[in-house]
Amino acid sequence: MSPEAIYLWTTLSGLALILLAHRLGGKTPILSSIGYLSLLLTLSIIVRGVSGLVGLGSSVTGLSILLVFYMKGRHSIFEDLIVDTLASIPPILVSTTDIVRLYIYWEIMTALLISAISARVERGSVSAGLKYLLFCGAGSLIALIGLVIGVQESMSTDIRVFLDKSSITARILLLTGLGAEASIFPLYMWLPDYYSEVNPLLAAMISSWITPVSGFVIGELASFNHGSAVVIATLASLSSLVGSIAAYSQKDLGRLLGYSSISHTGYITTASALGGPLGLSSSLLHALAHSLAKSPVFLLAGALSEKSIDVDTLSSIGGRASSFTVVASSLGLLGLPPALTFWSEILILSSLGNSPAYFTLLAVSVIASAGYSFKLLYTQAGKKSIIELGRLSIIPLALAVLSIALSIAPFNILGYFLK
Template identity: 30%
Template sequence: MVWLIIYPLLTAFILGIIKRIIADYLDFITLSIFSGYLLIVFKITSSIGSNGIEYFLGSWEKLLGIRLHLAADGVFMVWLIALLTYLILIYCSSYIQENKAKYYILIYVLTASLMGLVLTADFFNLYVWFEIASIVSYSLAAINQNRNNFEGVLKYIVVGSIGGMLVLLAIILSYKLTGTLDLAEIAIRSQNISDFQQATIKILLLVGFGSKIALVPLHAWLPDVYTNANVTFNALSSALILKTVLYSLIKVLHNLFGGAFFSSKLQIIVMMWGVITFLVAHLLAYQQQNIKRLLAYSSIAHLGYLIMVFSLGTEKGLIAANFHLLNHALMKSALFLLSGILSLRIKSYLIRDWQGLGYKFPYSTLLFTGVSLAIIGLPPFNGFVSKWLMVQAIIDAGYVNIAFTILIGTILSLVYYLRIIKVLYSRRKNWEEEFDNNYKESKRLTAVTTVLAGSCLVLGIIPGPMLELINKTISILGG
């Protein structure tokens, strides 16, 4: 199982060695190596039992070394990471022009670190992977061919370091209390830990991870980073990095004190936090002039939904949250990648510059419109199904008023996505002169976005099998 982590790592290092030799076949080799990775993922996940697989690094059993644990619920994340990264990698192979090899190396290391976050069952190891994911994302954010993004990345890195330190503090404190770093063992040993101590560790974790997943008062770096970053980074970050960090946060919060999180008074605080997050983020998104910033705020809002529903802790809530996590990953990566295509020619992400693009890129604009409707939460797209499930889960848990805020969020999100659709389909004067009509979208870019957008529609019309799958895999978290 450790192959899930070391295969991409080893690939990255070997790519670093041979990148000059294979420069001509770089795309082909990189993509075929990743196809091999998918095979590995398939092989490992197909052999998983109900208790998951455990792996002891260095063959040190009995808690001496580091333990990896692929629980049933991790399978879902593993597949999401592998498949989405693959799609984005294909997109990159056509979209990235300079320093391709190093970009691929970064993406491979990113894959490894996200896998590490999902798999690891050791608290400190989690921190290490967390930091690797962070530093890779700083790096990916800083690389942009056209524009410098150093200001955004500085904000990112400062906030990220502070968040990382809070996580480290939580880890040290829990080691001080329990004398072990294994998550399961901590749960066993934490019987006679006082409420304040538990709450302290949880809060440090929440704020530390929360500054990475941009919950509202901790969110301000994210739009700044996204504004000038490469769209592929935006897609990767929004669809995978934020989601995986959120997933590992939930995993830790759940495992650390044996699910006590979901019954404490912290739960209602986190739910309210989620509500504030998405309301504020939706309001801010309407104010934006830049598409990427707008999408960034929308990502923040959706993380608000996710953490709110995750913190319910009921089985229904987990199904809904996992499904929405999948959907949002698909939709947001599709939107970012499509905005990459749409701005290929115009080289601007300002909304007003996009006027009339709908007639130049009819297909991509159609997809963009469809996915926007999906992310607003309109039928027959997947966003609606997951919103329905989320609202239902929250009502079932007894928080009727909070459920209503999700619907208000829907209206707010409509307002700003409609703005883009409106601009895209408006005609523009003197447009023909600036823009030659013969521009065609690249096939590879279009294929990737078609797959993503198509899956949005398919999951909206036939969500049954996917929900069935999620239902099977949440056994661990559902407890």
């Protein structure tokens, strides 16, 4: 059975059992959701490959989010289904070999993001949802046009045949249309507003795996043709620079982390498009490293509020656990040791050694990220310690520690999953 089939049938079976568990009530829903994501994590370790590495990361993030929800006394069917499905989509997306199924999974992902922002019916969230629908709806239509043209030209839905025999027009339409989901320049403008309005706990999953994996898939598809790769890498590297610069001026934490995600997804897309085998493996490592750096901050925000908080509010959270988490995440977003992003960014830049223009753009973007990273770091300099999170700070701390622990053996991670 192919990895795609394994993940797809596991997802469908798991979601059906979760629905049944909610009908039974009691503690059954909690146990079923945690059990499902634990199974997804175990399968990912066994399956290995690209889908295994992605599935490992998305299931760890999903488990962390659910645990924070449960610690807050929240375990509704909506949160369980949305988190479990968001965690399941990335490994399915990277394992499919059929371009039509890829497009279907992409649209399911779009529907999930609309559902996530629709949970809060407020003026800001409605506006952010409409902006997302406008950009990604238009992108889906453009991608569909490219898909139809390409299938007619190639007479096949196999991804490799499609990319080999379709015209440059079909490929560019497909890839740029899908690029709205990956926040590729100039289609990124929906993302900061979205992250500002969606529940931070759900934003943790979207920023960690949905947006970066979208960028990885687009870059990998573009890598089959040099012309397509150059177009996508150019747009993605511009995204990384714009995101790093724009993040510094943000006062809202969700918007700051949103622009940061635009930047880091740009690294992933550029490396996977032009970096060859090293670019593909390093971009996957960076997706994992980025998730472990960013999701802890979103989890801290989600422990406090149902929507985004001001950056300065981080200085009001008491306790050494939260301080360590913010410091570790800040270093991770900047790409300094001992964070795992230190290694992933070095590998990404190394993969672009034969593309000096893109190497330079990403290097400048990494340097520019110091602005917003130190902005987060400085919130811990004059802490007021007004808010106590107690046990809610344990899960973000665990992810921050995991990021440092994995930085000891980054090549072992790649060797296990991608050999």
